[in-house]
Amino acid sequence: MTANALMTKFLPGGPRAANRLRKILRSRAEILVGSDPAFYARTVDISLMGMSLMSPHALGVGARLTIVFQIPTVGKLETIKAAAIVLYHTPDSSEGFRLGIRFCDQDALRNELISSLL
Numbered sequence: 001m002t003a004n005a006l007m008t009k010f011l012p013g014g015p016r017a018a019n020r021l022r023k024i025l026r027s028r029a030e031i032l033v034g035s036d037p038a039f040y041a042r043t044v045d046i047s048l049m050g051m052s053l054m055s056p057h058a059l060g061v062g063a064r065l066t067i068v069f070q071i072p073t074v075g076k077l078e079t080i081k082a083a084a085i086v087l088y089h090t091p092d093s094s095e096g097f098r099l100g101i102r103f104c105d106q107d108a109l110r111n112e113l114i115s116s117l118l
Contacts, residue, residue, distance in 0.1 A: 022047045023117045029053055029069040042095070043069055048114055050084065050102035054095040059086045067101065071113045080110050 025046040032038045041055040051067075059065065063086040070077040084101040092098050103110070 021118050027069050029067050032066040046114055048111055052098060052100050055099050056096040058089045058097045059099060061086055061088060078113055082110060
């Protein structure tokens with residue numbers, strides 16, 4: 001299955017959903033997959049629907065995970081914890097893998113904080 005087909009399957013709005021407004025977000029993220037030990041990744045950008053990040057590990061398309069990361073607000077950092085699903089992973093020669101994830105849960109606070117960045 002191609003990346004575009006996967007995006008069509010998992011993103012409301014199909015491939016064009018990936019083109020929605022995004023903001024660069026450079027933050028350390030903790031990734032938890034099932035009962036496996038947590039590992040760290042680096043966020044690249046974020047939108048209301050999800051984010052991309054650089055990971056030392058590949059996660060299969062459709063893998064469910066929990067991500068914990070911080071969003072800068074006026075005067076402090078807000079910690080966000082979200083359930084997500086992997087939409088794609090591509091090898092990256094410098095940092096391992098680039099992952100695209102979509103948030104699975106609806107969270108008003110997270111959406112408000114992300115909107116404040118956009």
